Amino acid sequence: MGIFDFFSPKDKKESLDKGLEKTKDSFFGNLGRAVLGKSTIDEEVLDNLEEILVMADVGIETTLKIIERVEKRVERDKYINAQELDSILKEEIASLLSENNTESLSDFTLPADKKPYVMMVVGVNGVGKTTTIGKLAAQYHKRGYKVVLGAGDTFRAAAVDQLKLWGDRVGVPVISHGMNTDPSAVAFDAVKQAVEMKADIVIIDTAGRLHTKVNLMNELGKIKKVIQKFIPDAPNEVLLVLDGSTGQNAAIQAREFTRVTEVTSLAITKLDGTAKGGVVIGISDEFRIPVKFIGVGEKIDDLQTFDKVAFVEAFFGRKK
Numbered sequence: 001m002g003i004f005d006f007f008s009p010k011d012k013k014e015s016l017d018k019g020l021e022k023t024k025d026s027f028f029g030n031l032g033r034a035v036l037g038k039s040t041i042d043e044e045v046l047d048n049l050e051e052i053l054v055m056a057d058v059g060i061e062t063t064l065k066i067i068e069r070v071e072k073r074v075e076r077d078k079y080i081n082a083q084e085l086d087s088i089l090k091e092e093i094a095s096l097l098s099e100n101n102t103e104s105l106s107d108f109t110l111p112a113d114k115k116p117y118v119m120m121v122v123g124v125n126g127v128g129k130t131t132t133i134g135k136l137a138a139q140y141h142k143r144g145y146k147v148v149l150g151a152g153d154t155f156r157a158a159a160v161d162q163l164k165l166w167g168d169r170v171g172v173p174v175i176s177h178g179m180n181t182d183p184s185a186v187a188f189d190a191v192k193q194a195v196e197m198k199a200d201i202v203i204i205d206t207a208g209r210l211h212t213k214v215n216l217m218n219e220l221g222k223i224k225k226v227i228q229k230f231i232p233d234a235p236n237e238v239l240l241v242l243d244g245s246t247g248q249n250a251a252i253q254a255r256e257f258t259r260v261t262e263v264t265s266l267a268i269t270k271l272d273g274t275a276k277g278g279v280v281i282g283i284s285d286e287f288r289i290p291v292k293f294i295g296v297g298e299k300i301d302d303l304q305t306f307d308k309v310a311f312v313e314a315f316f317g318r319k320k
Contacts, residue, residue, distance in 0.1 A: 031085065
């Protein structure tokens with residue numbers, strides 16, 4: 001499969017199913033043990049369910065909401081067989097996600113009235129931030145959009161070099177000033193080039209350091225200020241990349257970044273290598289920020305737009 005041999009809808013579903021396999025196997029294995037020998041959903045089952053959801057990194061607050069919903073269902077319906085627990089959970093988690101500010105996006109369409117669309121990408125080192133940017137560039141480029149990348153993570157040589165490799169691979173320009181240069185100057189030139197070449201989207205990488213909140217806020221504020229010289233309402237999107245395999249540590253990072261900058265969307269990566277995929281549910285519920293992308297594998301199309309319906313279906317899909 002070449003770089004631009006993109007998945008069909010069937011392939012996309014299979015990729016999502018496979019990517020959530022470890023989470024699903026762990027979750028349902030534990031759930032099966034929780035209801036073993038039980039004919040009804042009693043207090044012991046609910047206590048076990050609470051522990052299972054926490055182990056899946058759904059998060060304490062979201063877990064308590066789900067347990068409360070299940071309790072109400074049991075009380076309302078009077079008698080529910082314990083074997084029905086997974087279908088009840090599926091319904092309640094789907095309902096919880098639908099109530100949150102989580103958009104379901106089916107493709108990579110950009111708004112026609114924002115050109116170039118400016119996306120600033122933030123996140124700590126090691127979460128897959130630069131790889132995510134490369135995959136986004138490939139997918140937007142494949143769909144006919146003109147893409148410009150800005151190598152603004154100038155404090156890590158590997159980030160600059162990696163983004164250049166992605167640019168060469170995809171065939172899109174990468175604006176770089178090298179290592180230890182001013183990130184805002186990179187952002188300025190990236191947006192300037194995007195405007196001049198009438199690009200559709202410019203994606204700007206930023207430093208992935210967990211430095212002090214004041215420095216982070218100042219640095220991101222400076223980047224915003226310089227790009228607003230070209231586009232007053234830019235950036236149009238601030239995408240925070242989180243590593244799903246770190247579970248609740250991803251939620252901690254989200255809390256830190258949302259305190260110092262206005263994050264407008266989330267990408268949760270590396271879900272294929274972990275049994276902690278429940279973190280998507282908890283983060284979506286806690287922050288009410290749209291989970292826009294999820295990473296479920298190494299291939300370019302394994303970075304998928306997050307569809308909450310498809311996610312819940314995959315999460316609760318049983319092996320035939």
